[in-house]
Structures are given as structure tokens and as C-alpha cells.
Amino acid sequence: MFAVLKTGGKQYKVQAGDVLRVEKLAANAGDKIQFNEILMVGGDTVTVGVPTVKGAGVVAEVIDQIKGEKTIHYVKRRRKHSSQRTKGHRQQLTLVRVTEVLASGAEKSGVAAATGTADARRAAHNAAAAAPAAEAAKPKRAKKAAEAAAE
Incomplete structure (x- = not known):
């Protein structure tokens, strides 16, 4: 075959x-x-x-x-x-x-x-772009960011 x-x-x-x-x-x-x-x-x-x-x-x-x-x-x-x-x-x-x-x-x-490697790079880039939005949704990080901004 x-x-x-x-x-x-x-x-x-x-x-x-x-x-x-x-x-x-x-x-x-x-x-x-x-x-x-x-x-x-x-x-x-x-x-x-x-x-x-x-x-x-x-x-x-x-x-x-x-x-x-x-x-x-x-x-x-x-x-x-x-x-x-x-x-x-x-x-x-x-x-x-x-x-x-x-x-x-x-x-x-x-x-x-x-x-191919181009597909893998695109997938990694899209995952990295989505990660900061997910991190901002975490309450501890938002609290620390607010404290840092207040100082």
C-alpha cells in the first residue's frame, strides 16, 4: 500500500x-x-x-x-x-x-x-498572548499589582 x-x-x-x-x-x-x-x-x-x-x-x-x-x-x-x-x-x-x-x-x-516549526511558533505565540490575560484574572496578583501602584 x-x-x-x-x-x-x-x-x-x-x-x-x-x-x-x-x-x-x-x-x-x-x-x-x-x-x-x-x-x-x-x-x-x-x-x-x-x-x-x-x-x-x-x-x-x-x-x-x-x-x-x-x-x-x-x-x-x-x-x-x-x-x-x-x-x-x-x-x-x-x-x-x-x-x-x-x-x-x-x-x-x-x-x-x-x-511544521512555523505552526509551532504560531501556537506558542498565541498561547503567550493569552497568558497575560489569564494572569490578570488571578486575585493575588491583582492585589499585589494594586499595592505596587499605590506605592
């Missing part, structure tokens, strides 16, 4: 046992994650999603957080401007091993969904 999954803006055709290098995910080595954006599931019968297959999932285990190969960007201005600049970049990647392709019942598997 195989599946076509979408993560990090790319699509991958996977089956059990495959090792993938995907855009960095918010997970540690040894964690089990589940990809829920499945575009197609194949095997004896092929199911194509509109746009995704409902209830399908791919369970994977995070092997390691790695960096990709270095890409060099060289810029040189010609003629009167004698300036040049070299910039390098190494993309952060996550190495995962696909353990199981689920054609249905993925929502009941109990495995954490695979989220």
Missing part, C-alpha cells in the same frame, strides 16, 4: 519502510508523528482525495533533525561598483521513517499530528 502525502509545500509518494527528508517538523528524535494531509491512497484500489482523503493518515517515526547540503549564493556587481558578496545557507530538515499507511481510521490512532 502506498500514499501520496503533502508536507512542507511538497508532495511525497511513500510506503511503509521509506525514509524521507522533509522540511523541519516540531518533533524530537524518537517521536511518533502522523501526517494527515493525504492526497491519494493506493494498493488494491486507488482512492484519490478531493482535495484530501478523509480518515487517511501516514504514521512515521522521527529519526533525527538534520541540515541539508550548503547552497552558495554569489552576487557580484559589475562596472563601477567593485563589490561582491557570498552567502551560504543550509536548510533545516527532519529525517523520518514511515512505519504505517492508514487508509482509514487515522483520527482514532492517537498519534500526534506532524506540524
